[in-house]
Amino acid sequence: MLEEKILDQVKQVIGLIKYPVEFATSLDYSEQSKQTSEILHQIAGLSENIQVKWEENKRKPSFAIRRVGTDIGVRFAGVPTGTEFNSFVLALLQVGGHPVKADADIIAAIKEIDEPAEFTSYVSLSCMNCPDVVQALNAISIINPLIKHTTVDGGTFWEEFEHLHLQSVPTVMKNGEVFSQGRATLEQIVSKIGRGMTGLRLKRLNALDPFDVLVIGGGPAATAAAVYAARKQLRVGLVADRVGGQILESGQIENLITLERVQPEDLVSTFKANLRDYAVHQIGGIRIEAIGERDKDGLVPLTTEGGACLRARTVVICTGTSFKRLDISGEDQYLNRGVTFCPHCDGPLFADRRVAVMGGGNSAVEAAIDLAALAREVTLIDLAEQLQADKVLEDRLTALPNTRVISSANATRVLGDGHRVTGLEYIDAQSGKHVLDLDGIFVQIGSIPNTDWLPETIELENGYIRVDNQGATSVPGIFAAGDCTNTPHKQIVIALGAGANAALGAFNYLIRCPQYGDQLF
Structure with a gap:
């Protein structure tokens, strides 16, 4: 049973439903089916637009969230709690007619998909990476009913996991074959389904005006850099495959000063709110692949995966680190299989x-x-x-x-x-x-810095970007912060400070360059 506090929160947003929705349930006599039934009936009791009905399905407990009289819907197999509870509520709103929040070009690309496909996302209810994938595929299937999506909880359907030899989440199957494993954004999934960046998105990215500060990365250093630069009334962009970085792969955070303890997803939600509040232009789901030399107009060209070109007067690199591998026999063969x-x-x-x-x-x-x-x-x-x-x-x-x-x-x-x-x-x-x-x-x-894509002109120290006390690199106008730099300690609180420091360093650089002068304010 859901607590009253949670029900009150759901009730506040349930009014966004525009069209009648049904929970089509398939249950048995297990405790998990009982819990699922109780939750669904509790939610249905909050709105006249929601009804519960029976529908036979091979997985029990499972239920479809379907717009009445249409084929628009998604399915969840398991008890909709844990990290997937928000995915459940969001799917309910979107099936009920609340619009999917995504760039127009991404929505257009989803509508252009003309091949039917059946996706199944295998998750665990403690996985921080899974909701991004689940919510993305839910959104795709709601926008384009040719795409069907089912989420399966491994805690409930462990025998199915055993049969498929799955030992890593999220794992996404497309028509019975492995489609992807690990975290992914809506943009990345759409790009993979459509086999590349859409022409409309490429055109829109290429047409963007130059940024005063372009931040590369999505972790605490990147968020702090973007916010501090935006507070200086600069035009700020942030390019990241997702906001949060490795924080989302952490447990409860207990060493962030001013906070006794905080869950990773709550901290990341705060980061996202900060970026919205300061109108940072976010470019999600892609990565920067190359940094070019400054052109005659004083702009640094940055090439994204997919071939788009962004331009900026200054750049702050906050690309963090990746998990270090064992590099022994059998590791690659059994990656995500143990x-x-x-x-x-x-x-x-x-x-x-x-x-x-x-x-x-x-x-x-x-x-x-x-x-x-x-x-x-x-x-x-x-x-x-x-x-x-x-x-x-x-x-x-x-x-x-x-x-x-x-x-x-x-x-x-x-x-x-x-x-x-x-x-x-x-x-x-x-x-x-x-x-x-x-x-x-x-x-x-341990980890290794994500710096192998950088030009040779940016000086490295054992793979980490060498920075001075203002976060400046060896290339004028290019700054760096966080775990990808030679800063000795890798902690969230240090990354936050380093990101702010690099943004202020970029601001000082800009106001001292005569060529930018009147362009800034």
Whole structure:
């Protein structure tokens, strides 16, 4: 049953429904079906525009959200709670006629899809990346009924996950074949379905006026840079495949000063609100692939994937980092089939199983602690002789009854049966080669900066962008901030400050350039 507070929040938005909607339910006598029925009847009781009916489906519990008398709708298999509750409410509003919020060219591209397709998104209700994919595919299927979409919760339909050998979420199937795995935006999915950027979007991006400051990235450094630049009354753009960055792959955040604790999705919602409040021009779902040399008009050209060209007077690079790989035999073969990086997203798929966490820092120990609440046995494997994590985390880990630590272990091979991970081979410095029987391997050995696309003119230090005390790089007018720079500590609070500092550095650069003068204000 939903709490009164949640029902009150839903009731406030349910009035946006314009057309009658039905919940077409397929239920059995399980506890999960009972919960699903209770939730649906509670929601239906909030509006005369919502009715509940029976409809046979192979998955139980499951239900369609359908506009009455049409084929416009989506289906959800499982109990609509956790991280997918917002997806459920949003789908209800959109099926009921509330418009999908997307660029006109994206909506036009969706309407142009002329091939029927059946998409199935496999998710877990603790996954922070899954709602973006679910909501995107829901939106596509609502705009274009040729596209059908079903969301399936792995906690409810674990046997289906087993049959398909799925060990990573979100995984999207198209007509029974793997379409994508991992996070994706609406723009990225539409581009992949349509096999490239639409001509209309390409034309619109190329026609954009130059930005005073163009921020590349979507994490805390990028958000802070965009907001601080916008506060200076500059024309600011932000290019990111999604707002939030790696924050969305974190657990509860407890070390952000002024906040006792905050959930990643709540912090990201605040970032998005800040960007809207300051009218930052957001360009989502694409990445910058190249930065050119400043032209005769004093503008830096930036080429996106898909071939669009943006122009800016200054640039702030905040591209963050990506998870570091083990680079051992079998890792690529079993990626997303037992080898994974996100304990919060994929942890529920390994309930009552044997898993290993690779690494010895804070993120690895935190992952092992989180997984211990789900898995039968958790083994932390570290190359070093001693863990590098905070002592309080180490003590919390070792106090758990189903965890152990193997130190001085060099992983050499991921083992599997052709479908999924079955073990890990490693060499102990003292006792030689060992094989550990496992069902899953969570890699938490650090990150690498997302800087391999940068021109050689931008000076790097061990792959990280070298910046001065104003966030300036080796190229005049180009700044950088956050985890992709040589700033020694990688923390949210430091990235926020660095982003603000780089934006102020860009502003100081602009007001001191005679060629920009009257163009700024």
